[in-house]
């Protein structure tokens with residue numbers, strides 16, 4: 001008999017990191033109660049999971065840690081003032097039991113990325129699953145499977161950049177080219193200043209033999225995608241991750257479709273070529 | 283008294299001369315004994331004229347729709363509800379007596395602008411309750427309705443049957459205190475006589491006298507039928523909140539399970555929001571797919587507002603509704 | 619489908635048959651409620667099953683997708699939580715389904731058994747269900763399943779099937795039911811039908827005649843392929859600007875549609891105990907797609923009405939090769955604005 005896909009794995013909050021100055025973005029490290037559940041929770045970068053808080057509900061959240069971080073999984077969650085689950089999660093203390101259902105969705109095209117140059121572009125806290133991708137690609141066992149890695153990451157202010165320590169470390173590495181940018185000049189900021197699309201036009205990542213992953217707020221996407229097209233990135237090689245309100249996460253509850261595509265099972269990652277065939281209802 | 287006009291003539295006139303952008307009336311529905319809303323866009327509709335349509339085709343469509351307009355005993359929907367959809371556009375709407383009170387309500391609550399409204403009043407003696415007729419006759423396959431004095435004639439399974447008007451129309455219509463619109467720019471018929479009605483219906487008297495147990499059982503039974511489809515709310519012209527309490531997540535006021543307590547909470551809260559605002563138009567009852575008799579509770583609410591505050595909703599747009607103002611004379615019995 | 623055997627049950631004996639089915643099963647059947655309305659409901663007594671009903675206004679989907687279904691229950695203490703899966707569903711019978719309602723069950727089956735995550739709670743209920751269909755000789759004016767190619771005498775996908783037969787003096791009124799046993803699940807009902815006589819030669823002829831007459835009542839079929847193809851191209855058309863206008867965005871059409879299966883997942887909490895439940899939901903509601911940020915990709919009724927039609931007649935067909943509408947006509951009967959899905963389909967077919 002099938003197992004009940006609505007019953008979450010039991011997990012505990014093991015670590016919480018406040019990611020930004022506004023303190024409304026936190027990263028939660030979750031530990032599985034049963035070690036074999038972590039094995040069962042076999043995910044690819046770019047997938048997501050339903051975080052479950054009994055009594056409050058569930059939220060679909062992108063997996064922010066790498067599949068090779070074998071002891072835990074991490075999620076970076078923004079708190080919305082009117083959001084039931086995200087608020088309760090932000091109020092949660094270390095050691096709080098909770099649940100996790102998944103993994104869900106298709107994830108980034110890891111197989112296709114092998115042997116390619118990788119360009120990763122992100123803005124704001126949408127960086128979560130891309131952080132997972134970077135962590136994964138930079139893993140010693142994996143790094144050699146792809147060629148150059150270029151990362152462009154921007155936020156409104158330095159205080160809003162997530163995973164600061166990691167990005168600082170990555171900036172120092174030779175095997176990845178990281179460009180960090182903020183929208184406006186800020187005290188103590190020595191990185192770039194400018195919006196992500198402008199920086200992309202400036203950095204000019206090469207489209208040759210490249211796969212591009214891009215995540216960010218709608219405005220960023222709106223202006224960055226034309227820049228990528230200008231640079232020569234092919235729609236079928238440029239991927240982005242969608243967000244729609246979700247409940248089941250497994251293609252049953254009927255709410256997350258964009259045209260005929262269900263974001264929870266057919267996505268959340270789609271190539272620009274696929275997006276072109278989808279109605280603009282997102 | 284407003285000028286009496288012909289429905290199709292006035293519709294054509296308003297639409298072609300650009301006096302309104304949208305005309306909301308009735309057409310025959312595909313169901314027997316029912317009319318559906320008919321929304322006609324004028325040539326000068328500023329908002330969503332079908333861009334791809336040739337002006338000729340657009341005019342044809344308008345003419346066809348105007349020709350399909352009806353007003354008769356089938357026109358049960360309260361079209362005032364649609365005014366929310368066409369806010370800020372010049373709109374004409376056909377209103378029965380009861381519906382006209384909803385217009386007054388919306389004017390009082392500043393939801394519509396009188397300048398943008400052309401009100402087509404339709405004096406009305408009651409509309410047919412097709413589910414009740416089906417029950418009376420054991421037959422629903424009728425497409426013909428005639429009125430013969432105090433009777434309706436229905437065609438049912440090949441033969442004509444007669445049903446007394448009073449038996450065929452909605453209970454709300456039998457208890458209607460405003461057969462003639464209280465506000466209108468034109469009338470599409472002669473005023474109809476307004477029967478004298480007792481202050482409280484016999485049913486209401488009985489309900490008030492009934493034991494709490496009896497009332498609870500009755501309430502529980504009605505609420506158990508409700509499937510929380512929200513048709514009642516969505517049809518009610520007075521229910522126009524952008525985010526209804528029923529849709530709020532934080533806090534979540536009501537659940538959506540089949541436990542009758544969820545339906546009870548939904549309806550009780552909705553009733554509270556309608557104190558001094560419900561006009562008794564009956565749109566909610568008529569639209570309910572499960573025949574939940576909300577009327578009883580709306581009536582109860584209205585009769586209290588009338589008794590305690592001497593107020594009838596939707597009669598006069600110059601008077602403030604009791605819950606929108608404070609007066610020393612207010613009934614404050616509940617504060618102890 | 620191979621018919622295992624056929625029994626003849628006089629109409630007057632149906633309560634005895636239904637009563638026997640109720641031994642060991644919950645039975646969902648057409649009943650008439652106090653308002654005279656036909657609805658599918660769980661029987662408390664065999665006499666409640668009503669054989670004069672046409673297509674009941676409340677569909678049988680509650681047998682498979684209850685309006686409220688507990689996905690699991692839980693208990694919370696500080697630092698500790700325990701989850702208990704719901705008990706296995708009891709054996710149940712869905713009795714008296716019109717062939718279009720049976721087709722609707724196939725739609726639900728397609729959605730809920732689809733990979734990558736088959737819906738175990740649904741499948742468990744479905745597995746515990748015996749489907750007894752019922753043939754119809756007459757068609758309500760609102761029903762258009764024939765136009766969708768469904769024959770109201772078709773016993774496909776049923777475990778057993780009742781064919782109403784006229785007889786005796788009253789030539790046109792049903793006097794008895796022929797019970798066709800079609801599957802192992804059907805055979806498992808032996809105790810309930812064993813007392814009734816096997817169909818004789820005349821009965822068999824009458825059944826064949828009823829089927830022949832039903833098949834002969836040809837109607838022009840709606841060309842679903844054409845509708846689907848057209849829909850693929852008119853997503854952005856301003857046709858939708860008008861179609862949604864009468865719609866008030868309630869849940870009546872979806873809640874009473876036998877194929878609509880959208881649900882919400884909610885919490886029901888009482889102190890330390892609670893349950894995660896799924897409840898019916900619909901694409902017609904604003905909250906259905908509203909993000910926590912307030913953004914809503916289907917902001918107005920236009921997008922929501924379009925979703926309903928697209929989902930039923932395009933997305934569903936594309937994915938599962940079966941329209942998500944079986945022509946039962948319930949949505950036409952219950953829509954408070956008297957929106958008629960046939961009319962909408964016509965507008966779509968006629969559109970340029």
Ligand SMILES: Cc1cc2nc3c(=O)[nH]c(=O)nc-3n(C[C@H](O)[C@H](O)[C@H](O)COP(=O)(O)OP(=O)(O)OC[C@H]3O[C@@H](n4cnc5c(N)ncnc54)[C@H](O)[C@@H]3O)c2cc1C
Pocket residue numbers: 048057058059060061062063075076077078079080082083084085086087128129242243244245246247268531532908909910911
């Ligand atoms: C594939 C995917 C990945 C996501 N990744 C992240 C992430 O990494 N970090 C992050 O902070 N947020 C992410 N989101 C958004 C996040 O799911 C919502 O912000 C969150 O569900 C809001 O929940 P709430 O209970 O606080 O809000 P409420 O408004 O109370 O919502 C109630 C429920 O509706 C659903 N819901 C509401 N808004 C959304 C939404 N925008 N997307 C999906 N479901 C929603 C959820 O089931 C939620 O529990 C992601 C969404 C998707 C679809």
Ligand code: SF4
Pocket residue numbers: 514517518519520521556559560561562563564565566567580
């Ligand atoms: S509650 Fe019902 S009767 Fe009262 S105004 Fe609203 S629709 Fe009319």
Ligand code: SF4
Pocket residue numbers: 507508509510511512513514515566569570571572573574576
């Ligand atoms: S219309 Fe009827 S069933 Fe729907 S919510 Fe209102 S009372 Fe309940």
Ligand code: SF4
Pocket residue numbers: 864865866867868869870871872902952953954955956957
């Ligand atoms: S079509 Fe009718 S029943 Fe369906 S949402 Fe619109 S008004 Fe409600």
Ligand code: SF4
Pocket residue numbers: 871874875876877878930942943944945946947948949950959
């Ligand atoms: S859409 Fe309407 S006609 Fe089609 S299956 Fe659903 S309720 Fe029946």
Ligand code: SF4
Pocket residue numbers: 254872877878879880899900901902925926927929930942
């Ligand atoms: S029509 Fe709407 S409610 Fe019905 S199944 Fe499709 S998306 Fe769900």
Ligand code: FES
Pocket residue numbers: 245246247248249250251252253254255256257262263264265
């Ligand atoms: S979240 Fe339920 S179908 Fe996608």
